Amino acid sequence: MKLFKSIRSRLSLSYLLIIMLTLIITDVALVSVLRAYFLNNVRDTLYSQLSISTDIYERYFADSTLEENVANDEDGFWRQSEGHVQIVGPDGIVLLDSTGNRPQQALSSEDILMALNGQRGTTIFSSGESGESLMAAAMPLVSNGEIVGVLRLITSLRGVQQSMSIIVMYLAIFGIAVVTVTTLISNVIAQRFIRPIDKLTKTAEIMATGNYNVVSVKMHEDEIGKLSDTLNYMANEIRKKEELKNDFISSVSHELRTPLTSIKGWAVTLKDPMTDTELLHQGLDIISNESDRLKYMVDELLDFSKFVSGKIELEKDWVDIEELFLFLKHNIDDRAKREKKNFVVEITEDMGTCFVDPNRLKQVFINLIDNSFKFTKEGGHITLRMDHRKNYIDFIVEDDGSGISEADISKVKEKFYKGKTSNSTNGIGLSICDEIALLHGGELIIESQLNEGTKVTLRLPNGGK
Numbered sequence: 149m150k151l152f153k154s155i156r157s158r159l160s161l162s163y164l165l166i167i168m169l170t171l172i173i174t175d176v177a178l179v180s181v182l183r184a185y186f187l188n189n190v191r192d193t194l195y196s197q198l199s200i201s202t203d204i205y206e207r208y209f210a211d212s213t214l215e216e217n218v219a220n221d222e223d224g225f226w227r228q229s230e231g232h233v234q235i236v237g238p239d240g241i242v243l244l245d246s247t248g249n250r251p252q253q254a255l256s257s258e259d260i261l262m263a264l265n266g267q268r269g270t271t272i273f274s275s276g277e278s279g280e281s282l283m284a285a286a287m288p289l290v291s292n293g294e295i296v297g298v299l300r301l302i303t304s305l306r307g308v309q310q311s312m313s314i315i316v317m318y319l320a321i322f323g324i325a326v327v328t329v330t331t332l333i334s335n336v337i338a339q340r341f342i343r344p345i346d347k348l349t350k351t352a353e354i355m356a357t358g359n360y361n362v363v364s365v366k367m368h369e370d371e372i373g374k375l376s377d378t379l380n381y382m383a384n385e386i387r388k389k390e391e392l393k394n395d396f397i398s399s400v401s402h403e404l405r406t407p408l409t410s411i412k413g414w415a416v417t418l419k420d421p422m423t424d425t426e427l428l429h430q431g432l433d434i435i436s437n438e439s440d441r442l443k444y445m446v447d448e449l450l451d452f453s454k455f456v457s458g459k460i461e462l463e464k465d466w467v468d469i470e471e472l473f474l475f476l477k478h479n480i481d482d483r484a485k486r487e488k489k490n491f492v493v494e495i496t497e498d499m500g501t502c503f504v505d506p507n508r509l510k511q512v513f514i515n516l517i518d519n520s521f522k523f524t525k526e527g528g529h530i531t532l533r534m535d536h537r538k539n540y541i542d543f544i545v546e547d548d549g550s551g552i553s554e555a556d557i558s559k560v561k562e563k564f565y566k567g568k569t570s571n572s573t574n575g576i577g578l579s580i581c582d583e584i585a586l587l588h589g590g591e592l593i594i595e596s597q598l599n600e601g602t603k604v605t606l607r608l609p610n611g612g613k
Contacts, residue, residue: 156338163334163598171323182315186308191270194301196284201299202287210291232302236260248394259286263298281305305537344372348379361386404445405440451580462587464504469499469534476513476532490525494533502541508584515577516545516604543606552596560594
């Protein structure tokens, strides 16, 4: 039902059901207690009258038999009793009935049987003619220590039923009033409880349209208030990610445009049939280099896409660490000489092996070393070394370049993040390096101080030999 799809309706219904259940249980218990109280009063009244009558019989009428006393119409012992009186013989036959309607068959009701056993007893039954509820109480008649019969009093419970009807009516009126008031109050409480949720819902709906500048107002310091804070935090993070993504797209577009412009320019130049051989070779070399640069950027974007979608798979093998370091040294030495920077690769004896994806590991080292070169001035130092521990291997790339500010160091591994310096690129290199480290079961640790240098540690599990 649509009525109960809202939290407010369910809350109101819950409050109402709890109150109604409480009222029903309370009313049933109260009615039961009051009914028992009224019946006990009636029973005690009957017992009191019976006690007086049986005492009189034992004192003044015990010399004659019960049958003689009834035959002689001796009523001195029971005439002060109010209501319907019966005198029953030891065989259950009614010897006297004050109404004149003496049953012919023997009686065997619970109260009579208890009285014949020397106890007092009561029973409640319905009149056969009118269906009226009656209570009968009986006590033994004793003569010379022997039970000779039963004195029984019967009274109507009409008064008890009328009193109970009035009480039930008042309880019903009270219950209806309580339910009505509870319904109104529960609606108010539910509305107050739901109001901040409604506001959160509207805020979330606005955010769903792409507007992350809206702010959820925190109304209370509770779970809903915490949800409001979480929603605001989420919107702020999404807004930052959107800004980073837009910056990333702008940066990538700019980086792609530069080699494309160079290729386009040289292609136009080389179309001239008068171009000499030296210029032709120079142009073709530039086109080749710029094409390689474009391929590298496209490959980096493809890798990034695979990492984001979780489709990357490692092709692990045993890699000789010394050979890996020598490969990196041979590939980067020319750049170090060209840029007049000191690149040192520390190679020691018995560097061992590690079980990794060699191509991905090279990709990480090249990216980290490339970053160090970008942020290290002419004459600066970049070092690649290894620290072999018991449970892991640390591959360290360290420089004395410009460093990273404390505000940026926690963000540099985030997707799309781009630093504020002119050397910063598209913002996916370190993100890819971090993903590769995680896929190997390791981590990428970055330590840096502004204007003092940066130390990046690739920590991998020690699976070598």
